[in-house]
Amino acid sequence: MDFTINSEERKALLGDARETIAARLENRPPVYTRIPELQSPGDGSSALLQPCGAFVTLHLKGKLRGCIGRMSSPDPLERTVRIMAGEAAFEDPRFPPLRRDEWPNCDLEISALSPMELCPDPRTVKVGVHGLYLSLRGRSGVLLPQVPVEQGWNREEYLDYICVKAGLPPGSFANPEAKLYTFTAAVFGEK
Numbered sequence: 001m002d003f004t005i006n007s008e009e010r011k012a013l014l015g016d017a018r019e020t021i022a023a024r025l026e027n028r029p030p031v032y033t034r035i036p037e038l039q040s041p042g043d044g045s046s047a048l049l050q051p052c053g054a055f056v057t058l059h060l061k062g063k064l065r066g067c068i069g070r071m072s073s074p075d076p077l078e079r080t081v082r083i084m085a086g087e088a089a090f091e092d093p094r095f096p097p098l099r100r101d102e103w104p105n106c107d108l109e110i111s112a113l114s115p116m117e118l119c120p121d122p123r124t125v126k127v128g129v130h131g132l133y134l135s136l137r138g139r140s141g142v143l144l145p146q147v148p149v150e151q152g153w154n155r156e157e158y159l160d161y162i163c164v165k166a167g168l169p170p171g172s173f174a175n176p177e178a179k180l181y182t183f184t185a186a187v188f189g190e191k
Contacts, residue, residue: 004047005186005188009046010188012033016033016081016085017108017110019032020082020086021089025103026100030082047077051074051076052072052077052080053069053112053115054070054080054084055067055084056084057109058089058098058107058109059109065098065102066088066089069084069113070084071116072115081110108190109188109191110188111144111185113183114183114185116183119180119181122159125158127154128149129145131183132162132182133162133180133181133182134166134172134173134181135166135178135181136175141164141166143158143161145184145185146187
């Protein structure tokens with residue numbers, strides 16, 4: 001990434017994500033806490049104000065409950081996180097919308113993404129460092145850098161699983177028509 005996300009910014013982003021979801025569950029407009037030193041647009045140095053792709057992941061009692069994101073965004077990081085938090089909680093097609101009784105047992109994780117780079121040699125993929133995006137024949141899939149670590153995959157398993165995630169056979173990343181991209185992420189959460 002071209003910028004770092006300090007502890008105050010991480011706290012603000014997690015607070016905004018939590019407030020977005022709580023407000024929707026309570027059927028009220030969100031009220032975001034303003035931290036003046038993080039909001040001064042004068043020098044634009046705050047990571048919150050930089051355009052950035054991001055994913056928001058919800059876990060319910062340690063299990064995936066929703067994860068939605070954008071690989072890139074023209075919006076400032078704080079706005080992207082707010083939007084993705086709502087979508088992860090209520091619009092992930094793999095899960096029903098989050099219920100109020102589930103919310104107290106949920107924790108959040110945010111992944112702020114670097115721009116993607118074409119990966120000409122899959123042997124350069126570093127497990128735990130690189131996220132993957134694969135595109136082939138109108139199909140695509142994305143895996144965040146932390147996924148292969150959580151699953152205990154080696155590089156070959158990681159590369160095969162990005163193919164499966166895209167709805168393609170394992171090994172499809174080697175197809176000359178395939179476009180494999182890598183990216184990094186600043187990953188932080190409530191736990």
